[in-house]
Amino acid sequence: MSFSLDRLNEMAPADFAAAVGDTFENAPWVAEAAAAQRPFATVTALHAALFAAVQAAAPERQLAFLRGHPDLAGKAARAGDLTDESRREQASVGLDSLDEEGFARFHRLNDAYKARFEFPFIVCVRRHTRESILAQFERRLANDAAAERAAAMREIFFITRLRVAARVTGEGMPAVNGRLSTHVLDTHAGRPAAGVAIELFQLDGEKAHYIQSAITNADGRTDGPLIGGQPLPIGRWELRFAVGDHFRSRGIAAGDPPFLDIVPLRFSIAEPEGHYHVPLLCTPWSYSTYRGS
Known part of the structure; x- marks a missing residue:
């Protein structure tokens, strides 16, 4: 209650x-x-x-x-x-x-x-x-x-x-929640990458525990945060981006099989009440990331 x-x-x-x-x-x-x-x-x-x-x-x-x-x-x-x-x-x-x-x-x-x-x-x-x-x-x-x-x-x-x-x-609620978000930028086309499937995993030793999936919208972002309304658990995490499907849908020849298919980004969370924005910037042959806001 x-x-x-x-x-x-x-x-x-x-x-x-x-x-x-x-x-x-x-x-x-x-x-x-x-x-x-x-x-x-x-x-x-x-x-x-x-x-x-x-x-x-x-x-x-x-x-x-x-x-x-x-x-x-x-x-x-x-x-x-x-x-x-x-x-x-x-x-x-x-x-x-x-x-x-x-x-x-x-x-x-x-x-x-x-x-x-x-x-x-x-x-x-x-x-x-x-x-x-x-x-x-x-x-x-x-x-x-x-x-x-x-x-x-x-x-x-x-x-x-x-x-x-x-x-x-009531007034002045304690700041107890964090936020994890992402977006995908297709730097080959110079625009957000829509329709990219993303999976989030929590790492535990050598095991990766599936947490949830999302699809990027027209802005290359998910419709909501990957984690929100709770503290971000301290630990190691992994995002997996299905960029191979995205570039195939654009008709980009990147090899068979493609040079990049599923791109994994491993990162750590140390601030449960913080905002972690973990974007992917990619071409069919390269990618990069950073901690954004």
């Missing part, structure tokens, strides 16, 4: 806490602490107040809060014993459907992490690919205790900002 900011500002404290309390994992006291600071002028200010309540808590309460988060792809996830928010978030990157090898790898990392830091590994999975989550896991195991506690709190900031943005509508 979503709520308007105006309605939240007018609620009784107990109702306010009930409405947004579960945006912070198993910690209704966060919303209870922020309720007295109303009214909030923006949704961003609401989230800032909620997060500030965590930051102001005593170290022992902060540690208990961290310990209240679930393992990634842990036994609780397999048993379905997660909060609704955590279940949906872990499912968004396939952590609910790992094979035995993948589950065992997460289990080993979870155990190593908790033995070192005494709370579960916390990451905003909606801002990452599975490959990136594993890279973060292994990198952060080398942190000292203070650095890792700070890293966990940063991830909680991102997790809860997304949850609040999904729960509350």
Whole structure:
């Protein structure tokens, strides 16, 4: 259920806490602490107040809060014993459907992490690919205790900002979404390339997971973003452009088979809330790209 900011500002404290309390994992006291600071002028200010309540808590309460988060792809996830928010978030990157090898790898990392830091590994999975989550896991195991506690709190900031943005509508929404777009320019003809089939894949090790397809319009662009309305998951990606079909349709002789048929562009995303525009400029015999805006 979503709520308007105006309605939240007018609620009784107990109702306010009930409405947004579960945006912070198993910690209704966060919303209870922020309720007295109303009214909030923006949704961003609401989230800032909620997060500030965590930051102001005593170290022992902060540690208990961290310990209240679930393992990634842990036994609780397999048993379905997660909060609704955590279940949906872990499912968004396939952590609910790992094979035995993948589950065992997460289990080993979870155990190593908790033995070192005494709370579960916390990451905003909606801002990452599975490959990136594993890279973060292994990198952060080398942190000292203070650095890792700070890293966990940063991830909680991102997790809860997304949850609040999904729960509350109103002025000053947090900037939580990114955008991935493309266009194709036929530099041989000097005009946009219409009708080019494009496929988007997410890379995970040596595997390429199909995400979606699109066709360029008369402007050489897709009718909508390839990814929009959500964070762009950090990780490696690939766009595949069927330029061979495009040049054949123009009657261009480029060999049999053609010199360029499917052009793959591999790129990485590091800014989940950013705009990545990845165009293709091509002739029947060459191509180039850049990060545009």
